[in-house]
Amino acid sequence: MPTPxxxxxLLRALRREPVDTTPVWVMRQAGRYLxxxxxxxxKAGSFMxxxxxxxxxxxxxxxxxxxxxxxxxxxxxxxxxxPDAMGLGLSFAQGEGPQFARPVRSRADxxxxxxxxxxxxxxxxMDAVRVIRRELDGSVPLIGFSGSPWTLACYMVxxxxxxxxxxxxxxxxxxxxxxxxxxxxxxxxxxxxxSAQAAAGAQVLMVFDTWGGMLGPAxxxxxxxxxxxxxxxxxxxxxxxxxxxxxxxxxxxHAHLAAMADTGCAALGVDWTIDLADARRAVDGKVALQGNxxxxxxRAQPDIIRREVRRVLDSYGKHPGHVFNLGHGIxxxxxxxxxxxxVDEVHAYSRxxxxx
Ligand code: CP3
Numbered sequence: 001m002p003t004p005x006x007x008x009x010l011l012r013a014l015r016r017e018p019v020d021t022t023p024v025w026v027m028r029q030a031g032r033y034l035x036x037x038x039x040x041x042x043k044a045g046s047f048m049x050x051x052x053x054x055x056x057x058x059x060x061x062x063x064x065x066x067x068x069x070x071x072x073x074x075x076x077x078x079x080x081x082x083p084d085a086m087g088l089g090l091s092f093a094q095g096e097g098p099q100f101a102r103p104v105r106s107r108a109d110x111x112x113x114x115x116x117x118x119x120x121x122x123x124x125x126m127d128a129v130r131v132i133r134r135e136l137d138g139s140v141p142l143i144g145f146s147g148s149p150w151t152l153a154c155y156m157v158x159x160x161x162x163x164x165x166x167x168x169x170x171x172x173x174x175x176x177x178x179x180x181x182x183x184x185x186x187x188x189x190x191x192x193x194x195s196a197q198a199a200a201g202a203q204v205l206m207v208f209d210t211w212g213g214m215l216g217p218a219x220x221x222x223x224x225x226x227x228x229x230x231x232x233x234x235x236x237x238x239x240x241x242x243x244x245x246x247x248x249x250x251x252x253x254h255a256h257l258a259a260m261a262d263t264g265c266a267a268l269g270v271d272w273t274i275d276l277a278d279a280r281r282a283v284d285g286k287v288a289l290q291g292n293x294x295x296x297x298x299r300a301q302p303d304i305i306r307r308e309v310r311r312v313l314d315s316y317g318k319h320p321g322h323v324f325n326l327g328h329g330i331x332x333x334x335x336x337x338x339x340x341x342x343v344d345e346v347h348a349y350s351r352x353x354x355x356x
Contacts, residue, residue: 005203007140010072014204014245014266014288016321022313022350023071024343025143028329029064030076034336036063047092048084051077054127061132065140067336068343072140072204073132075197077125079147079208082189083156085116103159105167107175110182115189118196125193126200133201144202146193148209148250149186149227153179165211172223179223187227191234199240206247206269207231213252213271220256229263236264247290251328257282272327276315288321293342295326298334302341309345313353324350 005011009023031037040060044050051057061076080098084090089101104110116122132142147155155161157168172179194205212224228248235241248260249269260268261283270279270291279289297308309324316322324346330339 005138005141007071010141010204010323011245013321013323014247016285016288018320020351021347021354022322022324024324024346025070025072025074026064026330026339026342027074027326029068029070029074029339030060031330032332033330033334033339034063034067036060047078048090051081051128052124054124054131057124057128058131058135061128062135064339068340069347070140070343072143073136074143074206075125075129075132075145075202077128077145079145079152079210080155081122081125082116082147082186082193083152085121086113086156086189088156097161098155099160100156104153104156104182107178107181110178110185113182113185115185115192118192122193122196126196129197129200129202141203142201143204143206143247144194144197144200145206145208146190146197146231148207148212148224148248149183149190149231150215150224151209151211152186152190153182153223154211156182165214169215169219172219183223183227184230187230188234190227191231191238194231194235194246195238195241198235198238198244202244204245204247205235205241206249209248209250209253212250212256217255220250220253221259224250224253225256225259225263228260232263232265249290254279254282258284261286267321267323269325270327276312276322277317280316280319285321288323289316290323290325292325292327295328295330295334298326298330298338298342300338302338305338305341306345306349309342310349313346313350318354 009019012019013023037060041050044056057076061073080090091099154165154168245266247267248265251271254274267288267290270289272292272294293312
């Protein structure tokens with residue numbers, strides 16, 4: 001029997017059940033703002049060497065939990081592992097972000113792609129999940145994750161990061177059949193990847209659609225939402241993942257919260273450009289919400305951080321179904337002490353708010 005969870009606040013909040021205090025975790029909580037992360041990464045040699053070593057990936061996953069009273073761990077990996085396993089040749093140039101040696105540009109390139117085998121080509125990810133679950137020993141739940149089909153397609157077609165992903169968008173307009181074939185292969189890959197993480201021990205699944213908000217409303221529904229919904233449908237029919245809560249996060253897409261809530265996911269990630277009170281009204285009690293402090297607030301002084309944390313908690317109010325997080329990933333220059341201020345204030349103030 002697996003160890004029962006000692007801290008199940010995250011799972012309870014995702015089910016919209018009452019909790020003593022609002023659960024909190026931080027997107028990119030294992031990362032360069034922590035000196036111990038930078039030391040482990042230097043030991044590994046590169047970001048990919050770190051992600052592909054299950055013991056070291058476990059070590060950096062646990063580092064933020066040793067410093068802060070976080071209510072969840074998130075697998076240390078990256079969204080670009082799927083395209084790498086498809087043969088695109090991923091590397092991270094120092095300080096320059098991701099690059100693919102063989103980007104996807106043509107119908108023939110797309111036709112060559114298949115769903116990677118999870119227990120061979122992506123075995124290192126599943127091994128990391130197994131090692132982390134063992135080391136967590138039931139202290140907090142483990143979140144597994146994937147990129148969304150659209151966000152993965154953005155990097156695969158562009159071949160690297162971009163301000164506007166114009167090449168990927170152009171494929172949608174000029175070669176819609178090719179774009180749809182790519183997105184369908186990716187939706188099947190995302191579902192298989194998350195199913196395998198669930199089988200290996202992930203207890204919550206999150207989909208990062210970082211670039212969904214760059215699309216206009218009709219294009220968002222056609223090229224982003226539709227394929228996240230396809231992956232959610234597949235997971236709801238999957239024996240390993242069926243019971244797991246799924247969090248969908250489309251950055252910059254709060255106009256679509258109501259449509260996203262209809263996919264059958266448990267929760268939506270929300271960026272900082274909308275008040276949680278308005279986001280709650282938009283989803284009409286169908287899902288939990290995760291967010292949404294502006295990550296830049298962590299550059300402010302502690303009393304300002306506390307004030308802004310309280311503003312987010314007040315905006316959501318006493319209702320069940322809130323997971324505190326930033327509205328996007330933490331940035332490298334943040335002082336780790338400021339993260340402690342944030343986490344402690346979430347717990348302290350949400351207890352007062354609930355009168356518990
Ligand atoms: O949240 C966590 O702590 C778990 C680990 C995690 C990473 N990347 C580690 C990482 C997660 C969940 C991701 C997701 C991810 N990766 C996204 C979606 C979320 C988001 O931030 O929008 C995206 C778009 C990527 C792609 C990616 N990976 C980029 C653009 C970069 C380079 C940019 C940067 O921050 O340097 C990465 C590299 C990466 N992934 C780092 C980390 C900690 C930094 C690399 C390093 O250590 O040098």
